[in-house]
Amino acid sequence: MSNVFRTILLLRSPSSAFSHGFSDSPLKSLRYLCTSSEIVSSPKSASLPSNPVQLNNNSKAVIGLLANHGFSESQISDLAKRYPKIFSMNTEKILSPKLLFFQSKGLSSPEIVKFVCSVPCVLTGSLNKRIIPSFDYIQAVLGSEEKTLTAIKRFPGILGWDLRTSVGPNIEILKQIGVPDSNISSYLQRQPKMFLTSSIRFKEAVERVTEMGFNPQRLQFVVAVFALRSMTKSTWDKKLEVYRKWGLSEEEIRFSFRKNPWGMRASEDKINDVMGFFVNKIGCEPFFVARRPLLISLSLKKRIIPRGYVYQALVSKGLVKKHANFTTLFNSSEKRFIEKYISPHKEQIPGLLELYEQKLMDLEDEQVIFVLKEAQLVFN
Template sequence: MIAIARKNLSCLVLSPNSFLCNSNLHFLPPIHFFSTSRINTLAPCADIHDVLVNKHQFLPELASRLPKFRDPQKADSVLSFLKENSFTTAQLQKLVMYDPRILGFTIEGLESKFKVFQDLGLSSEEIAKMISSNERILQSSIAKKIIPNLSMLKGLLGSNDDVARLLKRLSWFVVHDLEKTLMPNVEILKRCSIPMERILHLLYGLPRAFLVKSDIMRRSVDKAIEFGVPRTSVVFIYALCVFHFTGEGMWEVKVQTLRDLGFSDDDVLAMFRKQPSVFRISGNKMKNKIEFLIATGKFSVSSIVACPVALSYNIERRLGPRMQILRL
């Protein structure tokens, strides 16, 4: 019997085509879930569905999509631990559907990661929100990724409270390669004569802008300077964000849209220097807002150039209702 079991197990591991051709399987568990020391767990276990649905209130259709090669007791202990640490059912479903291997994690490993964040002063609710918004945190190594990144952030920001404040804004700092993004980008801005106090203010305000590759940051800085945005101005970082995430082709489309509506190139530059974040919206949305404002008879091209921030507001929720009030 042992020989037969070993033969079957060998076929199971070495013949993946049989799994790939099976239309009833929606997910192929990683190979490391299979072990010759745990042959008894290879048989499909219907109890895992009961644990997920009946005890932890998972949606049946979601639970049925998970692989059956699970230890229901271990899965139950993992989910119970996370619930005790303020995870909601919706957050748990999101985590498990993103990576079902979470059900096989050890409680000791989870506890050690939670303690690192608790030591920063984060509450269990804040940790749950942070992890559920960035599932890679649970997959990341404490020694190789999480602790080095947190130490780097503390050295830059100065205290655990400041690190916690930044992670509440954007949890990607836990798992990103900060040595290739954040740290060189801070140095680039310092070389632009931007005070460190201002850089940190910008970091809290627009954290995503600091997680691009350093060559993108250099290119964006050069363009912002070329467009005449003052490096000491608070809008400088907003100009960088526009260039970070807007390619040359998309930029030309937006500029041409403004030209077609009667704006000169000088008008475009003036608008960008005053309110660069306006240029993050699509060309179509920009066109619709300009046409809406001009159609009221109260706005002209020159008035929009003088106050471009109007283009950052939603027509239905902000511009339209206010125009109705002004008509009264």
Template sequence: MFRLRSTMLSRLLSPSSAFPVFSIQRFLSAEAPLITPKPSFAVEDYLVTTCGLTRAQALKASAKLSHLKSPANPDAVLAFLDGVGFSSADVAALVAKDPHFLCASVERTLAPVVFRLTSHGLSHAEIARFVSLGLSIFRSRSAVSNLPYYLSLLGSTENLVLFLKRSSSLLGSSLEKVVKPNVAFLRECGLGDCDISKLCLSSPWLFKMNPERVQAMVERTQELGAHRGSVMFRHVLKAVAFLGEEKITAKMEYLKNTFRWSDAEVGTAVSALPAMLARSKDMLRRRSEFLISEVGLEPAYIARRPALLTYSLEGRQRPRFYAVKFLKENGLLKRDPSYYAIVKVTEKVFMERYIFPHKEAAPHLAEDYATACRGEVPARLMFA
């Protein structure tokens, strides 16, 4: 019976089908009398034998389905899923994630949802992939009605799947009053479709904010030195949206004091590396102490090269600094490289430039450098 029902459903739900939604309803109504409820319906056994769940999964899921007294509706849902193209493994994964899916009405919810999505050009395979995420939104016709817009906004099915995994709640936001005005405003700020897609994936909460708040965040972003249309505008806006006004102000003040930066210098650094706003105070303090007090770098030098704050202190910066300082102290370098030039190169390049050429003159350097990379600086690399 499932195979007959699923075959019929597959034809009815096909984008090329001439049957409207009410034909699906008639079909389901006509079929309903064929399903005879068992006198005693064991939900847990049904989940194992019919849905393919493990006994442990079924035990957990059955607690949410204790109200079911008959397999009639679950049977209809399973036949529907089979008609859409779900495999047995897909069904088991979906029911384990969302047991209540078995309680959804095929004629009032699931069939109209699939019909709407296929009318927007989505294939059954794509729809099955979305439904398999186990999100309750696919039992809400109003939320699903927004899905085609997000598919267009994000540019690909892959991005839409990623978006749904991270922030499916955004589908419930008003497109006309909130999301579309925010998208239009961001386009006015110079963001292209690709930038907006990336921002929507990384910072979806930004799009469901009151448009006035988004405009205020853009103003704050520009105050930090990232102007509309600049390469860093999207990244700084993301940081502002994530942290909020008070935290941004406090962190900017901390950066100024810790690195001895002027207002202009902290703006330069943050606009080039907005991620530093999310770094811990302890991490920033330790890098300041090392770069300014130990290496001897000027604050302005660091502000123009904020990437220095992203490199590992123990596993990269400190070992390389001591190794190159050893070479300088022993007159083994013909040129004096800048600190940034030493730190930014890959490990392979660093070894080829500063370690391997000195095997004979400094036979212990390679071993000492390797030890320093493990967090223990040998005495031979230490200088007063």
């Protein structure tokens, strides 16, 4: 049946339901499609209802239901393209109860629309056997409906899992190692998707993090577990090799990881590029950068390179001390950066703001590559 709906609902002709709203005119075209020789001769034609108008009315009912819940025509059209199965579902028994459930939990119409459009399959799972039990499980762990909604908004797809068998064992592993419930719930609320992994891989990550000296009582332990879990062992080894090429020891690399585990999630190229810019263009020592792993996660194009030019100008004029408040300079908000590092020095360095804004505008991809090549980033 989904093939038929794909044919019906993906029409882009001027007379389609999505070009002229939800009028009766599309039914003529739909009825024609359902009785055409092309569809009748389809191997799946036997699964079609005997009355094609009934099929058309069902799709029209789904469209009406979604429209009443705030979905726009373009959003409905997109759902039809990505998940046509929805348009063959019973509105009263299947779709409407799910939308009303989300509404009863405090989600607004725009939130429900965003929710469904991001993960359409959430409407296909059983309300009583999957959606409600998953919602209740998250709420039992987090302790409040408000926190549960925050977690679900971050990753709606979590409602499609049996959380007692997927998330439950991983939470138990953390508890057994001594991770406080508050740290578990905090991370489940912020990164629910991270808990959806095999318990075997999850336990391996926990053991490796423990060996590295992380304290299970600290939230950083959980962060490190999920940072490791997000990459394979071979990927981890490749990133270690990049740092080694910059002369860092194993202990220095581990120090960097302990300070900011998410810094290791950057690609090998990104690590290499950032290290190269700070070492060869700014004049930092490799371990100086590694001790500030937050720098690795910043954007080269929007943050590091343009602010690097400002930093060099300020240092050359003696307006800031070399490497003083280094992380703050590169990590502060745009407003704070201009207030602290540009505005106070307009007289000493005329055109400093213009220089900075121009670098932000000019740094297209090819110019970023040029700057990085100047920093001699390619290893021989």
